[in-house]
Amino acid sequence: MAERGAWRIAGRPVGAWAEPMRRVVSRILPGDDDPAAPDIPAGEWLVDCAVYVDGRRLPNEPDFRAALRTAAREDGFVWLGVRDPTQAEFQQVADVFGLHELAVEEAVTASHRPKIERYGDVTLFVMRTTRYLDHPFLSETSEVVETGEVLVFIGDHFVITVRHGAPGELATVRADLEKRPDLLRFGPWSVAHAVSDRLVDSYLEVAHGFEADLDVLEEHVFSQVTSDRIAHIYQLKRELMEFKRAVAPLQRPLAAIVEDKDLLAKEIRRYFRDVNDTLLRVVERVASYDDLLNSILQAHLAQVTVTQNNDMRKIASWAAIAAAQTAIAGVYGMNFDYMPELHWRYGYPVVFLLMVVSAYSLHRAFRRSGWL
Template sequence: MAKDGLESVAGVRARLARPVRRVMSWVLAGANGGPADEPADATTGNWVVDCAVYVDGRRRPGRPDPLRALATARGCRGFVWLGLHEPSAADFAPVARAFGLDELVAGHALNADHRPAVERYDQVTVMVLRTSRYVDHPELTETSEVVETGAVTVFVGPRFVITVRHGAPGALSPVRADLEARPALLAAGPWAVAHAVCDRLVGSYAKVAAAVEADVDAVEEQVFSRHTHGQIAHIYQLKRELMEFKRAVAPLQRPLGELIEDRDVLPRPMSRYFRDLSGNLARIVERVTALDELLNSTLQARLTQVSIDQNNDMRKIAAWAAILAVQTFVAGVYGMNFSYIPGLDSRYGFPVAMLVMLLLGAVMYRGFRRNKWL
């Protein structure tokens, strides 16, 4: 009985200790700059890819809680890089409050269909970027997926950078590894991360453009080959995939140029990096535009070929109809019920009529062949 009593007292103490620890964690979170109304483990889901604090280009040991990382970065005069993958509205809400993002700014992280853009909200710059990936396919068909796209939203603040990725393309783990291997560049702060993300995406654009160009060349070779039997549907499918890729690449050119010209937003040491990036993007946009025009010309050429083939078929049908019409005319004349038709009572009337029909058909066939109707 005494033993049971001691166990019950221990259980009561344990139950009372849980809410006390929870309240203390909330109070400590508020003291460290995090939201006092959220528990410390609110962002331990698998949608948090990585979170790190960087000081002078070096990553501090450990993985801080995303809700407290900003306070830690401010205390050591560094910045925090938080990487997220497809968070829900409920998941991102405490992060937005912890980093001071209002509802309008946070909305960019939850929508994967935004047009590429660069927008400024007070001290936070939001970069909406489109990711892309070439999908290998053994043969181009009318249902082939050639380009897969996604989205990355980058929030750049004075002491933080948040990357939110939607879709399979555009994994940013290699970007983080490359930057951590270059501490001198990473010491430039959050804009170094923003440039690295943009640079990786523009590099993927170049690879996708090269792969799509190979598909366009294959389609062009097929269309202009001597024996063309391909369908038009697969050319339309490649056109649709190229248009999706173009919508991901081309709209970024203008806002990126405006960002470079805005000296109040972009730090001067990073300007030359973004200018080089803008030049690379411009070349890719020109390449994609040229591919689009080439594919349009190829499609028009194939449609013209189909039209010519149809005209050739109609000429063949008309030629054979003319040849058969002559035979029908002769047979119709001698099939009339008149008594006085020349040669009707002749012994050689039928053979002569058949010979005339064959000669007329042969002459017409030769004439149509000479004029390339048959």
């Protein structure tokens, strides 16, 4: 029994609340000796989990709860890589790293616009991934670009990358960054920079692919062999618009990172400034490609109009030639008795010669004027 006069909460002695409170606190800030914090095994959705201290990777730690404890103790950070998680799977991550419920919602759903958002002490950085799809020729159904999404959650001692879709694999990003301990020393934001730098470089590769397609399309449209390329032009324009929706909105988040002096250190902001400059070049290219596609479309429509006008002039020319012969034949088909040529021996040969001469004269006149 509790001692008489002891402090009580909700009818229970204060001492009785010690164990439940310890469990709640240990869930938020788990300790090494917490028996209520079982190891969380890695699944297929968990790509990689590593602790980085002073720019160096420690031995693999498959349990991200233990990895977070190690990072906090060694003043390092955890890089947790996740791909296409379900709600239940990512909820485990959210419970360990203290992510907001809205952040969990963002992580399990794809098709977000590029943005940067704060959830307390955690920053969410969303970027779109792109990949150029090789195709033997451009048709009205050709897929030129494939898009996906990468979400980067950045905290004091952790960075979580969540990837949706096939494009934007991050294994090479991790491998390359681990060769740069001078960058890894900047902490979780160095990972955000490496990811954004790789994605923006992939935008340049896709832009080069679009440029090659535009050159081929332009060559076909202005070739001597006439063909209907309007469907191909529209298809390439649709693919370009999808690429533009992935690239253009990233300008604002990157500009916010570069300009916000309180968000991260000056040294790492310089690296983000370089990424932002590359992104601006890509955006300018996309805008120029869009203008060029519009010009190609207008030129092709003008070509079609000119071709139709030429066809109509040819039809009208041949119709005029035929009308002259019809007029002559019509006069001599009236069966009149009193016509000079009816009783003349050379009447019909002269009429036929007249028809030939009139047809030749009209044909020559139309040829000179460019109608035939």
